[in-house]
Amino acid sequence: MSHQHGHPPLKMGLAIPNAKLGMWLFLGTEIMFFTAFIGSYIVLRLGSPGWPTNAEDTHIVIYAGAINTFVLICSSVSVVYALEGVRNKNFDFARKMLILTLVLACGFLGIKAYEYYGKFTHDILPGRIPESNQQALHFTIRDLKAATGIEEAQYKLKTLQKQLGERQAVGGNTESLQSQIEEQQKVVDEITPVSNKVDQLNSLVTAGKIKLGDPGAHGAHAEGEQPEHSAAEGEQTMVDAVAKLHEEHPEYFASVHVPKVIRYGNLFASTYFIMTGFHALHVIVGMILFVMLIGLGSKLGSQHETFVENSGLYWHFVDLVWIFLFPLIYIV
Amino acid sequence: MFRRKCGATYLMTDEHHDHQAAPYMAIFGLLIVCTILSALADVLELNLPSAFLIFIVLVIATIKAMFVMMFFMHLKFEGKWKYVILLPTAVLALAMPFALASDIAVHYYDVAVPQENTLLDKEVLAEEQADDHQSHDGHKNGEHGGSH
Amino acid sequence: MSIATPETAGAHSHEHDPHGGHHDIGFIRKYVFSTDHKIIGIQFLITTLLMLMVGGALALGVRWQLAFPWQAMPFVGHLHVFQGQGGIISPEFYTMLFTMHATVMIFLVIIPILAGAFGNFLIPLQIGADDMAFPTLNMLSYWFMWPAIACFGISFFIGGITAGPAAGWTSYPVLAALATAAPGSGPAQTFWLLAVTFIGVSSMMGSVNYMTTIINMRAPGMTLFRMPMTIWGMFITAILQAFALPVLTAAGFMVLLDRIGGTCFFIPAGLVVNNADPTIGGGQPLLWQHLFWFYSHPAVYIMLLPAMGMVSDILCTFARKPLFGYKPMVYSMSAIAGLGFIVWGHHMFTSGMNPALGMTFMVSTMMIALPSAVKTFNWIGTLWGGNLQFTTPMLNAIAFVSMFIVGGLSGIFMAAVPVDLYIHDTYFIVAHFHYVLFGATLFGVFGAIHFWFPKMFGRMMNDTVGKWHFFLTFIGFNGTFFTMHLLGVAGMPRRLADPYNYPYLEHLLPMNQFMTYSAILMGFAQFLLLGNFFFSMFWGPKCGRNPWHANGLEWDAPSPPPHGNFETVPVVYRGPYEYSSPESDKDYLPQTEYIAPHPSPA
Structure with missing residues (x-):
C-alpha cells in the first residue's frame, strides 16, 4: 500500500459517462447470451449426424436473409447519422434519421415475419417435423384424428351426461340439459363414421400395411431418406389416402396434409427459431427505444445525446448479431 | 492506465465530428459489398x-463486424478500456463453443437412440453396415464405434 | 483505470448532482420502492434472511427423513396437506425438498445476500460514492427478485405441496426437459425455470450496475489498489456474474422451450419415458450440463468471493494489523475468477463426458487450489502477531477461514477424476459444498451482518447473543456436516429418500440421527440471529460513526448514512488497512485522514 501524499485528483475512473459504460458492459453480457445460443447451434449441428440444408425442405430463403442484412446495415447507418445530428445540434435531421431507422426495423421484422409465415404454413416447427416415414404416418393420423374433433365431442358429451346424473340425484330440472345432450349426441354420431375412417387408416399404419408415399407437392426428399414413391402397385399410400379424405370430407380434412419427412429437421427448427426469435425480440426492444426518442418530438435535445448514443450502440449490437446469424443460418 | 487516451477522447468529441462523420457512407458501401459477396458465395455454387x-463467409462476417464496431460504434475513437471489456468477452465467447465442441460435436460415444441401441445390436448393425455402404457420409459414428 | 484529468471531472459532474433535491418523499418511495442503495441493500438483507429460514426449514425436512425414515413429521405432519401421505415424507416430496432447499439457498439466499445485500450497501459507501451509478436499475434488480420468489412459490403449490419441481437444483434434462419424466412436477418445473430466468435478469442488472459504479464512481484518491478487499470481491463477482449468468439464462430459455415449445435442444430422439410416445428430436442432454456448469461453477465463486473480501476487512480490523499481502490477495482473487471459467467440467466427470476433457478439467481444477491457498495463508498471516479482539464478527470471520480450509481441501479430493468416480454423488460432495457455502460463506455473512449492522441502523447488536449464536451454529454446523464426509466415504449416495433400503448403508442410521440433532440445534440457533437483528434494529444501544475504529470510507459517514451518504465528498489518501501505523498516534488511520508530508529520514 503506497503512501502517496498530497491531494489526489477529483475524478476517478474512465472519462466516459456512466450510462455509456453501463451499456457497453450490458452489451458484454448480451454477447455471452447470444454466444450460448449460437454456440449451442454450432456444436449441436456439428454433433448431429446430418443437417437439412436443402432450401426446399427448410424454407430458408437466402434472398430474404440477404435483404434483411441490407436493411439492418442501412438502419445502422441511419442511427449513426441520428447521433451525428444530435451532436451537431441538428435535431430535425436526427429525428428524421430515427424515424428512418424505425421504418427499417419494421421492414426487417416484416421480412422476418414473411419467413416465419413460410415455415408455419409448411409446419416446419420444432416438435412437428417427422424424421422418419413411420413418424410421418403417425403424425398424419394424429392430425386427421384431431381434425375430426371426435375426442372433444365425446368428452363434452360425457361431461354433460355426468352433469345430468348429478342433477338427477339432487332432483333438479333436467330438460335443458337433456336437449343439450341430444344435440351433442347428434354431433358425435355425425363425426363417428368420419373418425372411423381415420381409425381404419390407423390400423393399417399399426399393421405396417400402408406406405407414406410422396408428399410430392414440394419436390424431393430430404437427403439420406429413402423415398418410397416406388410403392408397389396396389399398395396403399398415405398421400393417396389423405387425398381421398380431402375429397370425401373437405369440411374436416381440408387443412390436413401429410407432413414432409426432414431428417434432423426438429433440431434445425429448434436452433433456427431460438436464434432468430431472440434476435427479433432484441429488434423489438431497440424499436421501443427509438419510439421513446421519436416520442420526445421537438423536445429532443443535447441532453439526450447519451440516450441516443446508447440506443445506437444497442442497435449496432443487434446488427452485429445478425451479421453473424446470416452466414451461419442462411449460407453454411 | 488509460489516462492519456480516454481523457483526451472525451474532451475532444466535438472536434472529432468532422473526420468521424466522413467515412460512414464508405463503410456502408463496404458492408454492402461484403454482404453481396457472401451471398454470392452461396448462390453461385462454386463447388x-x-x-x-x-x-470465407465467416471471415467476411468478422470483417463486417469489425467495421461496424470500429466506426459505427466508435470503438476506434475510444480509450483503452474497450480492450479490457471486449477482449475477455471475445475470448470467452470463442472459447465456449470450442470447449463444448470437444464434447458435444465430437462423439466418442454414440448419439443414436439409447433404447434401440444396446451394445450387441450396435455391433451387429455395424457389421451389416460395413457390408452395405462403407463410407456413407451420414455415419460419422461408425468410425468411432471401434472405441467402445 | 487510473485517474483522469481534473478537467474531465468538471465536464462530468453535471451528470449526477449528488445532494441536490432530496425532498421529503413519502414512505413508499423511501422504504418500499426506494432507489437509495442502502435501503435496497437492507431490503435484500431482510428478504434473504427470511428466505434463509425457509431454506433451513426445507433442509430440516430432508434431515428428518434421513434420520427417521417414514415416520410422521413432527408438527407439520399434522397439517391437512400432508394427510394424504399420512404425515410422512413421500419419496416425491423428499425429492422436492432437497431440490427446493438448494434452489432457495443458492438463488434466494447466498447470491442475493452477498451481491444484493452487502454489495448494494457497501459498494457506494466503501468507494465514497453518493449512490449507485443507476439507482433505478438497482431498485428494479431488487423488485425482479419478487417475481422469482413468486414463481418459486407457485412451483411449490401448483401441483399440490407434495409435488413441486423435483429435478434437483441442477435441473438436468431429460428429467427436467420432458414433462412426462417426473409426474406431478409438470408445471412446477416450468415455473421453476421461469423463476431462474427472473433471478438471471435481476442479477444481470445488479452486476452491470456494480461494475459501472466501481469503475466510474470512486471518490477522489480511491485508486483501484486502495479499494477494500470487499470491493474487489464484489467487483470480480460482478464480472463473473455478468459474463457467466447470460449463458444460464439462455440455457434456461432452451430447456423451457423444450418443455413447452416442442424444441429438442436437450432431448435425444426416440426416448421412451414413462410409456409416453417416443421423443422427437436429436438434441443432447449433456449440452445442458455444459451450459449449466459454465454458469454454475463461476457461481460457486460468486457465492464465495464477496465473503472472502468482507472477511479480509473484518480480520484486519480486529487484528489491528494491515492485511498481509494486499496485492497478492487481489491477484489470487482474480486468478480464482479466471480459472473459475475453465473448470466447470469437474462437475461432469461421471456424466459420460469426453475423457480428454476430464483430464483438462482435472488439471485446471487443481490449479485453483493455488490462489485459494495464497488467500488462506494471507489471512493467517494477517492474524499472526496481531492484537486480536474476539468480537462476534471476528469469531465468525475466523470460522470462515477454518471452515474454508476444510471445504477447500475436500474439494481437491474431488478434483481428481479417479477419486471423484468413487465419491461422486455421495455425501462427501454434500459435505464439501456445505463447508464452502455454509461454513465459509454463511459464517462470513454472519460476521458481516454483525460488523456492518452499526452502519446500517446506527445501533449495535448484542455481542453476547451474537457469541451464543456463533458457538451454537458452529457446533451444530460441524456436527451436521463433518459427519457427512464419513457418510460419503462409506458410500452413501445423495438424493436418496431411503438409503437404508440397502443393507450396506443400514449401520449409518445412528450417525444420520446425530446429524439431524445437530442440524436442529443449528437451525434453531438462527432464531438468536433473527431476534438479535430485529431487536437491535429498534432497541440496540446507539453507536457513533466508527464503533470498531476501522479505516474504511464507510466509517467516515454518519451511522446510519443519510440519503447521499457523505456530508462532503471524501478524499482518499491511502489504502484501507493502515492499522497500528507508526504515522498515527491512534492504532488506526482512516483512509480520509490527511497527514502532511514530512521529510523522510535519509
Whole structure:
C-alpha cells in the first residue's frame, strides 16, 4: 500500500459517462447470451449426424436473409447519422434519421415475419417435423384424428351426461340439459363414421400395411431418406389416402396434409427459431427505444445525446448479431 | 492506465465530428459489398469445399463486424478500456463453443437412440453396415464405434 | 483505470448532482420502492434472511427423513396437506425438498445476500460514492427478485405441496426437459425455470450496475489498489456474474422451450419415458450440463468471493494489523475468477463426458487450489502477531477461514477424476459444498451482518447473543456436516429418500440421527440471529460513526448514512488497512485522514 501524499485528483475512473459504460458492459453480457445460443447451434449441428440444408425442405430463403442484412446495415447507418445530428445540434435531421431507422426495423421484422409465415404454413416447427416415414404416418393420423374433433365431442358429451346424473340425484330440472345432450349426441354420431375412417387408416399404419408415399407437392426428399414413391402397385399410400379424405370430407380434412419427412429437421427448427426469435425480440426492444426518442418530438435535445448514443450502440449490437446469424443460418 | 487516451477522447468529441462523420457512407458501401459477396458465395455454387466456403463467409462476417464496431460504434475513437471489456468477452465467447465442441460435436460415444441401441445390436448393425455402404457420409459414428 | 484529468471531472459532474433535491418523499418511495442503495441493500438483507429460514426449514425436512425414515413429521405432519401421505415424507416430496432447499439457498439466499445485500450497501459507501451509478436499475434488480420468489412459490403449490419441481437444483434434462419424466412436477418445473430466468435478469442488472459504479464512481484518491478487499470481491463477482449468468439464462430459455415449445435442444430422439410416445428430436442432454456448469461453477465463486473480501476487512480490523499481502490477495482473487471459467467440467466427470476433457478439467481444477491457498495463508498471516479482539464478527470471520480450509481441501479430493468416480454423488460432495457455502460463506455473512449492522441502523447488536449464536451454529454446523464426509466415504449416495433400503448403508442410521440433532440445534440457533437483528434494529444501544475504529470510507459517514451518504465528498489518501501505523498516534488511520508530508529520514 503506497503512501502517496498530497491531494489526489477529483475524478476517478474512465472519462466516459456512466450510462455509456453501463451499456457497453450490458452489451458484454448480451454477447455471452447470444454466444450460448449460437454456440449451442454450432456444436449441436456439428454433433448431429446430418443437417437439412436443402432450401426446399427448410424454407430458408437466402434472398430474404440477404435483404434483411441490407436493411439492418442501412438502419445502422441511419442511427449513426441520428447521433451525428444530435451532436451537431441538428435535431430535425436526427429525428428524421430515427424515424428512418424505425421504418427499417419494421421492414426487417416484416421480412422476418414473411419467413416465419413460410415455415408455419409448411409446419416446419420444432416438435412437428417427422424424421422418419413411420413418424410421418403417425403424425398424419394424429392430425386427421384431431381434425375430426371426435375426442372433444365425446368428452363434452360425457361431461354433460355426468352433469345430468348429478342433477338427477339432487332432483333438479333436467330438460335443458337433456336437449343439450341430444344435440351433442347428434354431433358425435355425425363425426363417428368420419373418425372411423381415420381409425381404419390407423390400423393399417399399426399393421405396417400402408406406405407414406410422396408428399410430392414440394419436390424431393430430404437427403439420406429413402423415398418410397416406388410403392408397389396396389399398395396403399398415405398421400393417396389423405387425398381421398380431402375429397370425401373437405369440411374436416381440408387443412390436413401429410407432413414432409426432414431428417434432423426438429433440431434445425429448434436452433433456427431460438436464434432468430431472440434476435427479433432484441429488434423489438431497440424499436421501443427509438419510439421513446421519436416520442420526445421537438423536445429532443443535447441532453439526450447519451440516450441516443446508447440506443445506437444497442442497435449496432443487434446488427452485429445478425451479421453473424446470416452466414451461419442462411449460407453454411 | 488509460489516462492519456480516454481523457483526451472525451474532451475532444466535438472536434472529432468532422473526420468521424466522413467515412460512414464508405463503410456502408463496404458492408454492402461484403454482404453481396457472401451471398454470392452461396448462390453461385462454386463447388468449393464446404469447409473453405464456411471459412470465407465467416471471415467476411468478422470483417463486417469489425467495421461496424470500429466506426459505427466508435470503438476506434475510444480509450483503452474497450480492450479490457471486449477482449475477455471475445475470448470467452470463442472459447465456449470450442470447449463444448470437444464434447458435444465430437462423439466418442454414440448419439443414436439409447433404447434401440444396446451394445450387441450396435455391433451387429455395424457389421451389416460395413457390408452395405462403407463410407456413407451420414455415419460419422461408425468410425468411432471401434472405441467402445 | 487510473485517474483522469481534473478537467474531465468538471465536464462530468453535471451528470449526477449528488445532494441536490432530496425532498421529503413519502414512505413508499423511501422504504418500499426506494432507489437509495442502502435501503435496497437492507431490503435484500431482510428478504434473504427470511428466505434463509425457509431454506433451513426445507433442509430440516430432508434431515428428518434421513434420520427417521417414514415416520410422521413432527408438527407439520399434522397439517391437512400432508394427510394424504399420512404425515410422512413421500419419496416425491423428499425429492422436492432437497431440490427446493438448494434452489432457495443458492438463488434466494447466498447470491442475493452477498451481491444484493452487502454489495448494494457497501459498494457506494466503501468507494465514497453518493449512490449507485443507476439507482433505478438497482431498485428494479431488487423488485425482479419478487417475481422469482413468486414463481418459486407457485412451483411449490401448483401441483399440490407434495409435488413441486423435483429435478434437483441442477435441473438436468431429460428429467427436467420432458414433462412426462417426473409426474406431478409438470408445471412446477416450468415455473421453476421461469423463476431462474427472473433471478438471471435481476442479477444481470445488479452486476452491470456494480461494475459501472466501481469503475466510474470512486471518490477522489480511491485508486483501484486502495479499494477494500470487499470491493474487489464484489467487483470480480460482478464480472463473473455478468459474463457467466447470460449463458444460464439462455440455457434456461432452451430447456423451457423444450418443455413447452416442442424444441429438442436437450432431448435425444426416440426416448421412451414413462410409456409416453417416443421423443422427437436429436438434441443432447449433456449440452445442458455444459451450459449449466459454465454458469454454475463461476457461481460457486460468486457465492464465495464477496465473503472472502468482507472477511479480509473484518480480520484486519480486529487484528489491528494491515492485511498481509494486499496485492497478492487481489491477484489470487482474480486468478480464482479466471480459472473459475475453465473448470466447470469437474462437475461432469461421471456424466459420460469426453475423457480428454476430464483430464483438462482435472488439471485446471487443481490449479485453483493455488490462489485459494495464497488467500488462506494471507489471512493467517494477517492474524499472526496481531492484537486480536474476539468480537462476534471476528469469531465468525475466523470460522470462515477454518471452515474454508476444510471445504477447500475436500474439494481437491474431488478434483481428481479417479477419486471423484468413487465419491461422486455421495455425501462427501454434500459435505464439501456445505463447508464452502455454509461454513465459509454463511459464517462470513454472519460476521458481516454483525460488523456492518452499526452502519446500517446506527445501533449495535448484542455481542453476547451474537457469541451464543456463533458457538451454537458452529457446533451444530460441524456436527451436521463433518459427519457427512464419513457418510460419503462409506458410500452413501445423495438424493436418496431411503438409503437404508440397502443393507450396506443400514449401520449409518445412528450417525444420520446425530446429524439431524445437530442440524436442529443449528437451525434453531438462527432464531438468536433473527431476534438479535430485529431487536437491535429498534432497541440496540446507539453507536457513533466508527464503533470498531476501522479505516474504511464507510466509517467516515454518519451511522446510519443519510440519503447521499457523505456530508462532503471524501478524499482518499491511502489504502484501507493502515492499522497500528507508526504515522498515527491512534492504532488506526482512516483512509480520509490527511497527514502532511514530512521529510523522510535519509
